[in-house]
Structure formats: structure tokens, C-alpha cells
Amino acid sequence: MSVFDELESEVRSYCRSWPVVFDTAKGAKLSDVDGRTYLDFFAGAGALNYGHNPDALKGPLLEYLARDGITHGLDMYTVAKGDFLRTFEELVLRPRGLDYKVQFPGPTGANTVESALKLARKITGRKPVINFTNAFHGMTLGALSVTGNSMKRGGAGIPLVHATPMPYDNYFDGTMPDFLWFEKLLDDSGSGLDAPAAVIVETVQGEGGINPARAEWLRGLAELCRAHDILLIVDDVQMGVGRTGPFFSFEIAGIQPDIVCLSKSISGYGLPMALTLIKPEYDQWGPGEHNGTFRGHNPAFVTATAALRTFWADDALERATLAKGERVEAALTELAGSSQTVELTPKGRGLARGLSFSQPELAAKTCAAAFERGLLMETSGPSDEVMKIMPPLTITEGELDDGLAVVGEAIRAVTEGVSA
Template sequence: MSNIFDVMESTVQTYARSFPVTFNKAQGVWLYDDKGKRYLDFLAGAGTLNYGHNNPILKEALIEYIQQDGIAHGLDMHTTAKAAFLTALQQIILKPRDMDHVAQFTGPTGTNAVEAAMKLARKVTGRSNIVAFTNGFHGVSLGALAATGNQHHRGGAGTSMADISRLPYDGYPGAGEDSLLLFETMLNDNSSGLDKPAAVLFEVVQGEGGLNASSFKWLQRLEKICRAHDILMIADDIQAGCGRTGTFFSFEPAGIKPDIITLSKSLSGMGLPFALVLLRPELDQWSPGEHNGTFRGNNHAFVTARKALETFWKDDNFAAEVRAKGELLTQRMQAMVDRFPKLFSKVKGRGMMQGIACHDGEIADAITSKCFERGLIIETAGPNDEVVKCLCPLIITEAELTQGLDWLEDSILETEGERLRKAS
């Protein structure tokens, strides 16, 4: 018997295919379906729920604001909610990191922020080309999609996409290979065919691309090349930011200072749509209304985002906890790789954004399907969906993290057993 989703919803849906139940409640790191079954969430809205589902502190602030008839939608007009968020952003995040970036509110999704960042870089420099990297994922609106590497998503464009030069990401040519040598050589060769770019667009950890983590040395060299050639640096911190790697911005440990930073996903703290571009003041060359969006004034998101900054980022305590849990995750996943060499090649990622690279996507799909049967929601990533990707809420307890990893290991053991039986 068909349900309303089969009748009314487009075939473009994806997550519902992997997790074919109807959810009706969520709290912390747990989701519940309409039959009452509980699921441990190692997906977290693809990185949107760093502070968990319905975080009680954030929820209370939002409910109080709504009950007081606070502004819900205000375009880009001044509101007290926006002022409070900007103050918290400046005092808690930017000033302690010696950053003087200004804030541009775009449409409410990550791809909106990337579109604005790319447009601004082109406007400021007068150059149209932007360098993006292999396996990068930046969104699926046409400008951001041009910079996205995944052929599945690019195939949905229906038109040509230009003004992007693709270069190898750190480690892409092979371990120990210098992937930036090509970039530097081409910039210094007037006959290389590489149009001088307005900017480079990069992720510190490529989430959808397979949890490829750049080295700090690579990031530092990329910055040096960009500064030498007057090229802007756009850090796409939409999935890796807001604490996911153990610092608020994923690039902090490398000591680099991108010119433009895009944020979204966990920025609101509650899963509310919210995207932001941070840019150096001298780059703020927009004319009023030149780039806009009807929903660039989500005041409900301002309220919860401010509360998230005040609650979790006043000091280093929360970040330290994230780093500690990231170390536990690394240890457990490395043990799984060592135990099951016929299934896995290595651990990938950084902090609470890690996964296990399987030898093929079929293995990864079998494991994640068995995880779901046990009550663990976990997805795959990578060009062939070959990486089992852990992206649980950062507020997860060590006991909950251990339980989820135990379920993952049980699913791996079952998968290996099935493969051995088929081979015999």
C-alpha cells in the first residue's frame, strides 16, 4: 500500500531510502520513529545538529523569544535578535581569534553562502576563474555546483558550468605527492593555460568527498601561494566548522586566515536554516541590495545561534571535550581497520568528522544497512560511497559514542561473516 510520501514526494529524495521509517520525535542523540523504536543518530542532519536534537538550552531560548512575539522574519532590517547574535559572534568567536571579518547574511543554506562568496571574490578582483579541488563539495545551485566535483550531482545541472579550474587536493595524486606543485608551477608559467583565479575555494576536511583531511602544512603552503599571487582564499567551513573538528573553525590549528569564510549547517544550533559569509572588511564592496535573499533574516536562528555561542564557546571546555571524543573515535576506528583488513583500508577525517574507507561502496552499504537494523543511523561518503562516515552530535556522551561504535563493529563482523560464507 502506497503512503503519502510515495504518492506526493519527488524521487529526488535520498535519506528516506536509506532509513525507510517515519520519524516523529528527537532528543539529544536519539531519534524515534512512529512505532516507538529508538535510533542513535550518527548522521546529525549531515552535520547540522552539532549540539543535538532539540537541545534544551537552545529550545528554551527560542520558545521564550516566540512567546514574546519576537520578530521571526525581517529581511535584513535591524532587530534586537540580530544585534545580540552579532555581538556574541564578535566577542566570543572573532575577537579572541584576532579576526576583524564582517558578516553577510545570505539565503539560508550553505550553497547560498558559497554563491555569495564566489560572486564577491569575482567582483572584488575583476577575475572570473576560481580554483576548486578534486572531491570538493560546495552545494548544488549552479555556481556552487560548478565548484563541486561529484559527477552524480553535476549530472543534474542540465547546462554547462564554467569559470572553475579543478586542481588536486592534498594527497589526491598519492601519498607523499606534492599536489600544490602543479598549482604553483602553472601560476608562474604564462603559457600554462590557467587563468589567474580570483580565489581558491577549499574545505579543510572534505565531508561529502570522502573525509579527506588536508595537512596543516598543505594549508599553510596554499595560503603562501595565494598571498604571493594576490588570490583570495575562501574556506568552506559549512560542514567542518562550528566545532566539528575540535576547534570552532576547522582551519584554526593550521594558523591560516582565510579572506572569506562560509558557515551554515550547525551555525543555528537547532537545525534552523541559517547561512553566513564572513569577509575581511576591505572586501566588503557590495552595493546595497546587490546580493540579497528573502530569508536572509531568520531571527529565530539568530536567537539559537547566539545561545549556542554563549553556551558552548565562552571557553575551551566544550572544544576540549570534542577533541577527546575525537581521539576515542580514532582509536576505535583504527582498531576496526586493523581487525578487518579484508574490508577496510584506512581511517579518514579529523576530530568528530571521521570514517572508515572500505575497499568498495558495496561493503560500506552493507555495513550501514546492518547498522540501521540495530538502531544506528550512519551514512556513507566518498566518490563511490565507500566511506562509512561518523558525524554524530558533538554533545554525545562517551557511553553513547561507545554504544554506537559497538553497533558499528557488530555490523562489520556480520558483514564479514556473510562475505566469507559467500566465498566458501
């Protein structure tokens, strides 16, 4: 691994937790150059909801490349883009009664967040945006301005302005009514809060610690935005495309955001791709006003179309994800109940799950112990106190049980002998 130490920037991170050279991957497993296999409870930070190299997507991709299909297309009209748009409308938007224009803002989650913030400000003529405590929306300057993590914000090197954080659901552990502070500031002309252009929210905060917002909280937020003429942006980059069960994570609340940000698993194959979904009346861009060289990555259109046709023509994946999520929840609840030395708190929804450690440093130690036993997991939360479980949605029940058994072994190995 000397080439990485010698040539790659010190900014690298995941490889420090998993110091092996990976070579191949299939389904929910990866293999390193020494032939050791690892079970994946990470799924590319949510970019591999259908697992590694799914056959139903690989076939169409190889066929497309073999016939010299367009790879790089900017925003030109292509067969691959047309197929994706028709399929997305047929299998995702229409069945849910959603009416959105589709923007291809660039290939990453940060690209779609940046475009959403820019568009909201253009539509309303206002600058401020409301974000939430412990939010994460990306590493570019606009996305960082609405992100909560102080370490990531500090990397900007300049003041991050025009964003005001508000308490996320259950931030005060139920001791304060929902939106008491936010609504008071909006209604008080002396509060100093300028009228916001938009509110941006994750329905489940992934990097912030696997914090799920209640459906009633999300509905209350949508109603508050409507009452004050504020656009509602849902960042579904990590929690969309089935991670919480339904295709969109906001479906449980029955709301229709004004703008939706999608990336990560929308391509289905780990290929770079992002969408910004915009209610038609808000599609007020001028031609080229927001663009990017790689906003039309046609191989990603091909795999995204194949993913929609394979996994979203019916509700089988959604039902399976919810059932597996309940399986994980039960296992984590049992582990929490049996812990005698460390307080463990299960968190999450669907197959976005976590276990919060009362002694934060033990979460990373547990992930390290799991890696030693052949399981990939990461931490999240403001103090990295949450052990995060996000396997591919297509993981088998046997693989899921095997991974959960390793989680239990790792927790016991780390917490044994720890003082309560």
C-alpha cells in the same frame, strides 16, 4: 508511508536508507512513530552539532516566539540580530584575533558559497575560481561549478564553467610535491590558466570522503594565494562550528582566509541560517547587490546566540570533541586492524570520522546493517566507499561507545565470508 510514495518527488534520498517515520528527537537519539529509538551518528549532515532540541537553546527560542518576537526580518535591524552579532564578535571573532564583516547571504550553505564566489569575482574583476578534487560546495549552479562529484554536477543540465580543479592534499598519495601542478600553471604564461579570482577549499572534505588536509598543506595554500594575489575562501559549512574541535576548522593551520562560509550548525538548533565572513577591505558589496527573502531568520539568531553563550564561552566543548574524536579514531583503527577480509582505512579529524572500504559497496551495506541495529549513519566519497561517522558533539561517552559497538557488529555482519 504511502503518502510519501504517492506525493513526494523521487529526488528524496535519506529516507530510502532509513524507511521509517520519525517523530521525536532529543540529544543524540531519534524515535519513530512505533516508539523505536535510534542513535544518531549523522547529526543532520552536520547541522546538529549540539544534538536535537538542546534545552539551553529551546528555552530562549520558545520565550522569543511567545513574546511575538520578529520572525521574518529580511535585513532589517532587529534585537535578535544585534544580540547575535555582538555575541559572535565577543565569543568567536575577538578571542581568535579575527576581523571579519558578517554577511547574512540566505539560509543555506549554497547561499553562502554563491555569495563568496560572486564577491571574489567582483573584488578581483576575474572570473576563474580554483577548486579541488572531490570537493563539495552545494547544489546551485555556482556551487556545483566548484564541486567535484560527477553525479551532482550532471544534474545541472548545462555546462559548468569558470572553475578549474586542482589536486587536494594527498591526492597522489604523497608521490608528488604539494601544489607542483598548480604553481607550475600559475607561473607559466603558456599554461592556458587564466588568473584566478579565488581558491575555494574545505579543510576536511565531508561529502568527498572525510579527507582531512594537513595543516602544512593549508598553510602552503594560503601562502600560494598571497603570492599570486588570489583570494582564499574556506568553506566551513560542514566542518565549522566545532566539528573538528576548534570553532573554525582552519584554526589548526593558523591561517586567516579572506572569506569564510558558514551554515549548518551556526544556528545551533537546525534552523536555516548562513553567514559569509569577509575581511573588511573586501566588503565591497553595493546595497542589495546580493540579497534574499530569508537572509534574516530571527529565530535562528536567537538559538545561535544561545548556542554561542552555552558552548563557546570557554574551551570545554572543543576539548571534549577532540577527546571523543580520539576515542572514535582508536575504535576505527582497531576495527581496521582486525579485519581479515576487507581493507578498512580510518580517516578524519575531530568528530568528523570515516572508515573507507576497499570494496566500496560494503560501506552502504554496513550503514544498512547499522540501521537495522538502531544506528543512523551515511556514506560519502566518490564511490560511496566511506562509512561516515558524525555524531552530535554533545553525545555522551556512553552513547558514543554504544554506537561504536553497533558499528563493529555491522562491519562484522557484512564482511563475514567476503573474499579478501
